[in-house]
Amino acid sequence: MTAPTTNANSETADLPSDAPPIPEGATMVTVKIERYNPEVDDDLHWESYRIPALPSDRVLNLLHYIKWYIDGTLTFRRSCAHGVCGSDAMRINGVNRLACKVLMKDMFAKKGETSITVEPIKGLPVEKDLLVDMEPFFEAYKAIKPYMVTTGNDPTRERFQSVAERERFDDTTKCILCAACTTSCPVYWSEGSYFGPAAIVNAHRFIFDSRDEAAEERLDILNDIDGVWRCRTTFNCTDACPRGIQVTKAIQEVKRALMFRRR
Amino acid sequence: MQFHKYDVVVVGAGGAGMRAAIESGQRARTAVLTKLYPTRSHTGAAQGGMCAALANVEEDNWEWHTFDTIKGGDYLVDQDAAEVMAKEAIDAVLDLEKMGLPFNRTPEGRIDQRRFGGHTRDHGKxxxxxxxxxxxxxxxxxxxxxxxxxxxxxxxxFNEFYVLDVNMTTDADGSQRCTGAVAYELATGEIHVFQAKSVIFATGGFGKVFKTTSNAHTLTGDGLGIIYRKGLPLEDMEFYQFHPTGLAGLGILISEAVRGEGGILRNADGERFMERYAPTIKDLAPRDIVARSMALEVLEGRGAGPNKDHVLLDVTHLGEEVLESKLPDITEFSRTYLGVEPLNEPVPVYPTAHYAMGGVPTNVEAEVLADNENVVPGLYAAGEVACVSVHGSNRLGTNSLLDINVFGRRAGIAAAEYANRNEFLELPEEPAQLVEGMVNHLRTAEGGERVATIRTALQETMDANASVYRTEETLKQALSDVQLLKERYGRVAVHDKGKRYNHDLLEAVELGFLLDLAEALVNSALARKESRGGHAREDYTTRDDTNFMRHSMQYKQLPDEEDPNAPLGLTGFRSDIRLDYKPVTVTRYQPMERKY
Structure with missing residues (x-):
């Protein structure tokens, strides 16, 4: 699994003297990051960092190394570091991934020195480095009424739902709102007014929940000019989803529900 | 600086904060200030479940749940609070279902239920x-x-608003009342003063004092730190839970639900060692017992792997169906992060720092205590930041998701009702002074110390000296290390001097809180010369109810404002702690030996 390059211990010249010792088995890699800080920069630019990486490191570890020991101004969001909070979606080697779920062992070049590129997700305004403005994304989410709507009195105990009814929307309950799908969508890149895959996934989660009573409203919302019909079925979203949700399939199911007005 | 005025301010948007906000928002004008976007909160990482005696699948009642909680907490639980939690658990689950939560279902369409560590029928049968x-x-x-x-x-x-202070007025008798909160807006570096009638802290725990932890990078105990620096007490800080099954070397959590569904812990010889430590409920013993048993297996040379430094969680007998339908995420964690396929081979696991039983002391109405008897009017806390105490010295699995829902709801109602009964109090003359001082100091400091270096050293000493097993010697080592690191923290400098999304500065502030809390943890651990629940002393191996059947209460001694020794802009950052104790509330369960 290790890359066929020289051992990292032999070349530490560029690293700060107080950086942690390079662990055994580490390889030097180059991380190219698209940087932008409107406080000081006129434009986006690339910066490269040569740092040690272990096969078990995640890309997030590398970003932390750069931030903690080389350039404290490097800015990105992260929290849980194991793929459940959805903070660190970014473009890694041109595809949307969570930085905490990409292992370096899968990134090492087969020949020559490994170089990886990291950019902010596309289609949302860059605020600083890898950190983007998430507000448009959450606005689209809120627009599809992402909450259960019921009428009449609540039952004394739980609402009943069969195992099969619960299973019907299981896949779309996994969404962590990381925006990896929406910002991988070429339609979203060119038309920011498109609701985008994540909002449709969350509409699906309620449309196909047997307990919910607002499916028609949500379907009407998604029948809009910026709704599901914009989807060109490129499957980028499905590939991008770190939770393995069948995003394109969910969108197709919503389309079908609209065409036949039944679930 | 910007001013805002709300009846209720909720700090933190995890489970407890949002549960509070749902109640408070329907009763009073409410704002939620949160360091993270709400859906990034670490509540989202909880896996296994939420216990309530619904009795949907077998006989159960809330009294058994109360007993399990008290026994699980090794009798340091305040029993009146545990009763409240176990009783209200049922509605808490049903409320969530009505809000839309997609619980797994029984064949009859009811909410399904499964086993979990320490939860038993009829008092341990x-x-x-x-x-x-x-x-x-x-x-x-x-x-x-x-x-x-x-x-x-x-x-x-208010997303990405990092609250750094709570405002108080001091009455003539020296008692404090809450008047609002001060936040640092990450996007702009601007400071915002929120005047409020009541403030609810729901900021979560502080697992980042340890190196191997299931906790998020952002779990730095900000709320505890803020309140502690006001001279208010922290309760039971020595009780920190180590979850038995972290992915070995990484600390990423593998849910207890794996054992609930039948997973088995084995040592290097393949022995199901929990049969020796807890003959009745074996792998489903409470977490403190399982974590200690695992650590002992490793210490005694029966650990697995080339370094004999972990044990194995075996699920190979459960089958693909159970793994994919009931445990899909953790199956994937194992594949992704360790490259281990749980269907075919056991998963390497070792205890990982997981949950603070202690915290800001509150009563069952979520009101923050100023001392053993009095509350701070207008100040509330709920969730991991708080210590009610429903978890005593060891929390049972699932009781944290329950805690945030029961006491989050209670906090929201109580804070809103308080706000509706009371007028706004005048803010202090310069409400943002402390925050401005802290932020300006850190932004302009030129010292030679690096945040990451100090934080790593802190986490290493805490892992080595204050984790599953402790002794006087290791704790003294930890205390002196932490105090040395606090001194170095006075010379810390950040690289990013900007105002926009200055996460470098944010991490420096967080480190300050971590240092304060690590010190409090070690200090009360040193004083507790017994073993109870999550606090295991090798030099005092038994529970000592005569001397220690009581909660610790630690107060930071605040320095004079003129103190020349206080580092500039970091007033209050000193090491004088007053240690006091508070009685445990016992209702119907007298302490007994804890066996499973």
Whole structure:
């Protein structure tokens, strides 16, 4: 699994003297990051960092190394570091991934020195480095009424739902709102007014929940000019989803529900 | 600086904060200030479930749940609070279901329930199916459902607003009342003063004092630190839970639900060692017992792997169906992060720092205590930041998701009702002074110390000296290390001097809180010369009810404002701690030997 390059211990010249010792088995890699800080920069630019990486490191570890020991101004969001909070979606080697779920062992070049590129997700305004403005994304989410709507009195105990009814929307309950799908969508890149895959996934989660009573409203919302019909079925979203949700399939199911007005 | 005025301010948007906001928002004008976007909160990482005696699948009642909670907490639980939690658990689960939470179902269409560590039928006879769950992402579904309902109710969020201080007025008798909170806006570096009648802290725990932890990078105990620096007490800080099954070397959590579904812990010889430590409920013993048993197996040379430094979680007998339908996420964690296929081979695991039983002392109305008797009017806390105490010296699995829902709801109602009964109090003359001082100091400091270096050293000493097993010697080592690191922290400098999304500065502030809390943890651990629940002393191996059947209460001694020794801009950052104790509330369960 290790890359066929020289051992990292032999070349530490560029690293700060107080950086942690390079662990055994580490390889030097180059991380190219698209940087932008409107406080000081006129434009986006690339910066490269040569740092040690272990096969078990995640890309997030590398970003932390750069931030903690080389350039404290490097800015990105992260929290849980194991793929459940959805903070660190970014473009890694041109595809949307969570930085905490990409292992370096899968990134090492087969020949020559490994170089990886990291950019902010596309289609949302860059605020600083890898950190983007998430507000448009959450606005689209809120627009599809992402909450259960019921009428009449609540039952004394739980609402009943069969195992099969619960299973019907299981896949779309996994969404962590990381925006990896929406910002991988070429339609979203060119038309920011498109609701985008994540909002449709969350509409699906309620449309196909047997307990919910607002499916028609949500379907009407998604029948809009910026709704599901914009989807060109490129499957980028499905590939991008770190939770393995069948995003394109969910969108197709919503389309079908609209065409036949039944679930 | 910007001013805002709300009846109620909620600090933190995890489960407890949002559950509070849903209640408060329907009763009073409410704002939620949160360091993270709400759905990033660590409630979302909780996996296994939320216990309530619904009795959907077998006989159960809330009294058994109360008993399990008290015994699980090794009798340091305040029993009146445990009763409240176990009783209200049932409605807490049903409320979530009505809000839309997609619980797994029984064949009859009811909420399904499964076994979990320490939860038993009839006072310890056998494990009981009490945990309500949504696959192994129950916390995720709770967080999403609460956020969805906040949207439904129009709750107002201030996202990426990092609260750094709470404002108080001091009455003539020296007692404090809450008047609002001060936040640092990450996007702009601007400081915002929120005047409020009541403030609810729901900022979570501080697992980042340890190196190997299931906790998020952002769990730095900000709320505890803020309140502690006001001279208010922290309760039971020595009780920190180590979850038995972290992925070895990484600390990423593998839910207890794995054992609830039948997973078995084995040592290097393949022996099911929990049979020796807890003959009745074996692998489903409470977490403190399982974690200690694992550590002992390793210490005694029966650890697995080339370095004999972990044990194995065996699920190979459960089959693909159970793994994919009930435990899909953790199956994937194992594949992704360790490259281990749980269907075919056992998963390497070792205890990981997980949950603070202690915290800001509150009563069952979520009101923050100023001392053993009095509350701070207008100040509330709920969730991991708080210590009610329903977890005593060791929390049972699933009781944290329950805690945030029961006491989050109570905090929201109580804070809103208080706000509706009371007028706004005048803010202090310069409400943002402390925060401005802290931020300006850190932004301009030129010292030679690096945040990451100090933080790593802190986490290493805490892992080595204050984790599953402790002794006087190791704790003294930890204390002196932490105090040395605090001194170095006075010379810390950040690289990013900007105002926009200055996360470098944010990490420096967080480190200050971590240092204060690590010191409090070690200080009360040193003083507790007994072993109880999550606090295991090798030099005092038994529980000592005569001397230590009581909660610790630690107060930071505040320095004079003129103190020349206080580092500039970091007043209050000193090491004088007053240690006091508070009696445990006992209602119907007298302490007994804790055996499983």
């Amino acid at each position: 056998s494990p009981v199916r009490r945990s309500c769950y949504a696959a192994d992402r129950t916390g995720h579904m709770i967080l999403q459902t609460l956020y969805q309902n906040c949207i439904k109710h129009g709750v107002e969020f």
